[in-house]
Each structure stands twice: as structure tokens, then as C-alpha cells.
Amino acid sequence: MAPSRQNQAPPYTKDERVLCFHGDLMYEAKVMEVVVKPGQKPEDAQYRIHYKGWxxxxxxxxxxxxIRKFTEDNKQLASQLEAQARMRSSGSKGGKKVIRANGSEMSSARGSEERAAGSSSFGRGPRRGRDYELENEDAFHSRPSIKLFVPDILKAMLVDDWENITKNNQLVPLPHPHPVAKILEDYAAYETPKRPAGSSHVDILEETLAGLKEYFDKSLGRILLYRFERAQYAEMYQKWMSEDPEYQGKTASDTYGPEHLMRLIVSLPELVAQTNMDQQSVNRLREELVKFCTWLSKNTTEYFVSHYESPPQDYIQKAKD
Known part of the structure; x- marks a missing residue:
């Protein structure tokens, strides 16, 4: 017989070396005390954390x-958050052309595009309790938002995508050879085995990917397309509504690929701000998105198209009318 949940130990133990979120970053820390009140479940335990070097x-x-386990994957995530936060707070904003792509601002210079929306400075370490209380008070007056960090290679892809469509009058070929639904399935197959079977971390992953797919299907035609792409979308939508077995019943996530998915991801900070998500849920979502973007950035050559297609002249004329 499996042991009851009341008899299970908390997931973190006294003197364990861990990583701990404070604000937007993770720091190496040590568990000093573990307190589980009578009647509480192990996952409701409270931990007194000592940050290394403080x-x-x-x-x-x-x-x-x-708290996160002190693993290589989590250490890599902590390093990436710190590096990107430093880049974001110290990056140059002057002297470069800035374009806005569906809610994301980025410089057109390759490899150093900075998202300008929602920028903030980062401290050199954890803040005192009073500072944290003040931050919560400020957050009370504004809904939680995601401060999302996107790897440089994906930012460059977004800029190339913008230029190909709005400047070169080209289109992403459809149906995409690597549609969003397949990309999310591939990532789930990669990430799920790295998490304890049946744990809340697996549930969070599944909910995040299902949410991404649903948001993508509902938002593509409304907010993710450039004007030049709308005629292409109208043609594709008619095919989804037709009796053609190749397209019948398909959705945006079955047809469009990572180029459009990235437009959704960089739009999420604004979309989440319009929801009633609490800060803890926002933090979880941000962590999952960072992991997904890191994985996608390592597989760009596999999933992103290498060439955009040039539509016929009658399409160009129709798209500009």
C-alpha cells in the first residue's frame, strides 16, 4: 500500500542546497529550517532560506x-535569467531603429535587439522584506505582467520575419512543414521525462502548452498577422471551412509555424496583463516560457523555414488594396 500523503516528507530538507526565486531571478541558497504545521500537507511546508553570500x-x-532543486538545468536557467536581466537593464537604447512587432519592441540590429516595453532595473541580490512589501503594494495597483526574456537568436528571427513580410512582400509558406501543434508535442516529449512522473511540474507543463495552443488558435487572425498576410489567412480559413480532407477541421496551430508562434509569445506580457492571473501563476508561466524559448532557440534550423515564398503579383496587389 502506498504511504499516505501525511506521512510523506516535504520535497526539500534541512541543510539542502537549492536555488530560490527572489523577484525575477534565482539565487543559490540553503534550507535552514522546514516547518510543517499539524494537518498541513508536505507541499504546504514553509522553508527558511539563507541566500549564499548574504x-x-x-x-x-x-x-x-x-524553490528549485540544485540541478544543472536549473542552474542554467538561473544563469540565463541573470545574464538576460543584465543585458536588459544595461543595453543601449539610443541610435538604433526600433520596430514594434505585435506588442514587442526590439532593435533592428542583429544579435542585440532589446525589448523596450516593461523594462526595469535589477538589484545585485535579494531585497529586504520592506522593499518586497512596497513592490507588492505597487503590484496591487497594476495587474501582474510577464517580464519575458527571449534568446537573441529568436529576436533575430522575429526581425527577419518582420522584414521579409513588410519590406520584401514575402510570406511564410503554408501549410508550414513544422506546425505549432507538432512543435508543442515535440517539446512536451523532450521536457516531460525530465520531470517527476505525476508531479505538479508535469501538470503545469501540460497546462502551459495547452494554453499556448488555445491562445494561438484564437489570436492568430485577430492580432498576430501583418496586413500583407491577411489575404493568405483568408484563403487558408476558407480551406479549413471546406470539405477538403487535407484541411477540413484543421486550425491555425495545425497550419502555421514557429514564426507566428514567436509573435504570440512576445505579445503575452500584454495579453496576461488583461487577465486576472495572480503573481504566482504569472511567475510559473514565465519560467515555463523561458524554458520553452531556450529549447526552441537551440532548434531553430529544424523548425523555422529557411526561405519565404514570393506570392504572385495579383496577391501583392490584393494585399495592398
């Missing part, structure tokens, strides 16, 4: 959702 006055009581 005085005891910075110690913090946190719940399980703020």
Missing part, C-alpha cells in the same frame, strides 16, 4: 513554489 538578515521564509 547576511542572515536577508534570510527569507518561502513556500515550495519559490
Amino acid at each position: 547576511k542572515a538578515s536577508w534570510d527569507d521564509w518561502v513556500s515550495q513554489d519559490r
Whole structure:
């Protein structure tokens, strides 16, 4: 017989070396105390965390959702968050042409595009409790939003995508050889085995990917297309509504690929701001999106198209009318 949940131990133990979120970054830390009140489940335990290299006055009581195991994957994520935060806070904003692509601002210079919307400065370490209280008070007056960090190679893809369509009058070939639905399936197959079977981390992954697919299907025709692409979308929509077995019942996520998916991802900060998601859910979503973008950035040659197609002259004329 499986042991009852009451008899299970909390996932983190006293003196364990861990990584702990404080604000937008993760820091190396040590579990000093573990407290489980009578009647509480192990996952409801409270942990007193000591951040490595900081005085005891910075110690913090946190719940399980703020802590991560000290693994190579999580250390890589912490390093990436820190590097991208430093780049974001110190990146140059002057002297470069900035374009806006569906809610994301980025410089047109390759390899150094900076998202300008929602920029903020980052401290050199965890903040004191009073500072955190003030931040929560400010957050009370504005809905939670995602401060999303996108790898440079994906930013460059977004800029190339914008130029190919709006400047060169080209289109992403459809149906895409690697549609969004297949990309999300591939990522799930890659990421799921790295998480404990049946754990909440698997549930969060599944919910995030299902949410991405649903958001993509509902938002593509409304907010993700450039004007030049709308005639192409209208043609594709008619095929979805037809009795053609190749297209009947298909959706945007079965037809469009990562070029359009990235437009959704960089639009999510604005979309999430219009929801009633709490800060903990937003933090979880941000972490999942960072992991997904990191994976996608390592597989761009496999999933992104290498050539855009040039439509006939009558399409160009119709698209511009």
C-alpha cells in the first residue's frame, strides 16, 4: 500500500542546497529550517532560506513554489535569467531603429535587439522584506505582467520575419512543414521525462502548452498577422471551412509555424496583463516560457523555414488594396 500523503516528507530538507526565486531571478541558497504545521500537507511546508553570500538578515521564509532543486538545468536557467536581466537593464537604447512587432519592441540590429516595453532595473541580490512589501503594494495597483526574456537568436528571427513580410512582400509558406501543434508535442516529449512522473511540474507543463495552443488558435487572425498576410489567412480559413480532407477541421496551430508562434509569445506580457492571473501563476508561466524559448532557440534550423515564398503579383496587389 502506498504511504499516505501525511506521512510523506516535504520535497526539500534541512541543510539542502537549492536555488530560490527572489523577484525575477534565482539565487543559490540553503534550507535552514522546514516547518510543517499539524494537518498541513508536505507541499504546504514553509522553508527558511539563507541566500549564499548574504547576511542572515536577508534570510527569507518561502513556500515550495519559490524553490528549485540544485540541478544543472536549473542552474542554467538561473544563469540565463541573470545574464538576460543584465543585458536588459544595461543595453543601449539610443541610435538604433526600433520596430514594434505585435506588442514587442526590439532593435533592428542583429544579435542585440532589446525589448523596450516593461523594462526595469535589477538589484545585485535579494531585497529586504520592506522593499518586497512596497513592490507588492505597487503590484496591487497594476495587474501582474510577464517580464519575458527571449534568446537573441529568436529576436533575430522575429526581425527577419518582420522584414521579409513588410519590406520584401514575402510570406511564410503554408501549410508550414513544422506546425505549432507538432512543435508543442515535440517539446512536451523532450521536457516531460525530465520531470517527476505525476508531479505538479508535469501538470503545469501540460497546462502551459495547452494554453499556448488555445491562445494561438484564437489570436492568430485577430492580432498576430501583418496586413500583407491577411489575404493568405483568408484563403487558408476558407480551406479549413471546406470539405477538403487535407484541411477540413484543421486550425491555425495545425497550419502555421514557429514564426507566428514567436509573435504570440512576445505579445503575452500584454495579453496576461488583461487577465486576472495572480503573481504566482504569472511567475510559473514565465519560467515555463523561458524554458520553452531556450529549447526552441537551440532548434531553430529544424523548425523555422529557411526561405519565404514570393506570392504572385495579383496577391501583392490584393494585399495592398
